[in-house]
Amino acid sequence: MSVCRPARCLFSKAPASIAKPSPPSRSFHASAARPVRKRKPHYASIKAEDLKLLNQAAETHFPKYDTSETTLLGKRYTPSQLAAIKAAESAIDARDIVTQGQQRTDPFRLPYEDDMSEMDPVTDHAPKLSAADIPGPITFRRANAAERDAAIAQIASENMAKMWPDGVPEGKLGPKEADHLEETIEAAMFQATLDPRSAFYSKNPAVMEAMADPRHSAVLPDLPRLENRMARQARRMANEEQEDPRQKRLLQYMGWNKRKLSQIRVKTLVVHGVTNQTRMGKIRSMYYLTIAGNQDGLLGVGEGKSVEPEEGRKQSIMAAIRNMKPVPRYENRTIYGSLEKKVGATKVQLFSRPPGFGLRVQHLIFEIARAAGLHDLSAKTPRSRNKMNVIKATWEALTSQKLPDEIARGRGKKLVDVRKVYYGGSVH
Structure with a gap:
């Protein structure tokens, strides 16, 4: 083994005054060295x-x-x-908006195009006003019959x-135009009846305008948006409606x-x-058997019995929904295939x-198949046709089907659906 080679390696690391500089060592990655690289600007030069x-x-444009x-702007802000708006716009160069501006594609973008310069009554929420925004005395009273009729007409x-x-x-109108005019008059009269200006009266015109202004409906309880007999009746019925505890638990x-x-x-x-x-004697009650399904592959059967008919029916409905499979x-x-x-x-x-055969079955199986989302089916009931047993047997047969892949897995075979492979799925 020669001693010169280690010496050469040692002297190659020495400064240039002592030894001759060695050639650059080979890099082990494909990218160029950092000094050789040229950084691309983010934006093209103008x-x-x-x-x-x-x-x-x-x-x-801007x-x-x-x-x-x-x-x-001074009237609104x-x-x-206003100073903050001017400072923000002066900090943004309009040329950058022209060169770099683009449509947003992120999932958090607005579902509509808007420059935010105007208030959209559909997508934007109306600003809420208080009683201080109404000039003059805020006094009103319930309108009498004459004032109510005049307000509804107006x-x-x-x-x-x-x-x-x-x-x-x-002039003389056609049947369609006459029907359209009649519907328009009915809609206008119905809206006028529900308008709070027909139920209340005030000498201050600003108060009357505020009653019809939706911006006052949430912050000004003294000027309700709807306060007449029809609205009170609807509100009372909504408050009296009690939620069924059985449905809540379900x-x-x-x-x-x-x-x-x-x-x-x-x-x-x-x-x-x-x-x-x-x-204590004979106690009569009602029995109900109900089916439930989402018409997309879920089906359930439930039973209910009670002395009160409505109670028994609710029991069967809740049991059917709970038993869906x-x-x-x-x-x-x-x-x-075929089921029995x-x-x-x-x-x-x-x-x-x-496909296209339809449901050629008896009426009970027809309702079950429609609730489960089945469209092509035929059925036979060769023996007893007891309604309760027919429904239960059909439900158990549909929910306990053996799938072809389960049969193939049990036999240790590979599954090939020849009906789709060789016939393009055009046969059952």
């Missing part, structure tokens, strides 16, 4: 001749405030707010003028809201009276059918 065009575009606009005329800006059509159990619960299709299929013999559906329209289920002396046979 030439001097293009700067004039940018200045012209900036002055055209002009400075003139005296009239400053006066209007305080001097400190408000109805104003509404008609808004609906017919060119004037009410005169929503907590299912984790749903009232809107999702209202989408469930519910139908009572069996209703009959039953008698319970006790030492998923129903496997082939192509979201029919069952997988026996409950008591009743036997139900269900058969899948091709």
Whole structure:
């Protein structure tokens, strides 16, 4: 082993005055060295001749405030707010907005295009006003019959003028135009009846305008937005409506809201009276059997019995919704193959059918299939046709189907749906 090689390696690290500098060592990454790299600017450089065009575009699209606009802004904003607006706009160069401005694509953008310069009555909330914004004495009283009729006539005329800006059509009208005019008059009169100006009267015109102004409805309880007989009746009925504790417990159990619960299709299929013999005598009650489904693969059956008919029906509805189970559906329209289920002396046979076949079954199975979201099905009930057993057998058959992949997994086979592969899914 030579001693010269370690010596060369040692002398290569020495300063230039002692030894000859060694060639640069090879880098182990593909990117260039930092001194060699050229950093790209974030924005393209602008030439001097293009700067004039940018200045012209900036002055055209984003002009400075003139005296009239400053006066209007001073009426709406305080001097400190106006100074803040001017300072913020002076800090932003209009040319940067022209060169770098672009439409937002983030998920937090507004669902509509708006420059925020005007108040949109649909998407923006109206500013709330207090009683101090109403000039003059804030005194009002309940209107008498004559004042009420005069106010309704005036408000109805104003509404008609808004609906017919060119004037009410005169002369002989066609059937459609006459119906449209009649509907317009009814709508104008109904709005005038609900308007608070028809229920209250004030000598101060500003108070009358504030009654119809929605900006006063939330902060000024002395001037209610709606305060007449019809509104009081609707408010009283809404307050007296009590929430069913059974429904409240069901929503907590299912984790749903009232809107999702209202989408469930519910139908009572069996209703009959039953008698319970006790030492106190015969006690008659009503029996209900109800089905529930979301028409998209969920189905449930529930029973209820009570002396009060409405109570028993509610029990069956809540039990049906609580007992809902998923129903496997082939192509979201029919069952997988043929099914057979026996409950008591009743036997139900269900058969899948091709697209467009429809539901050719008896009325009880028809309602069950429609609640579960099945469209192509046929059925037989060769033995007893007891209604309760037919419904229970159909429900158990639909919810306990054996899927093809489960059968293939149990047999240790691979599943190939030949109906879709070789026939394009056009056959059942």
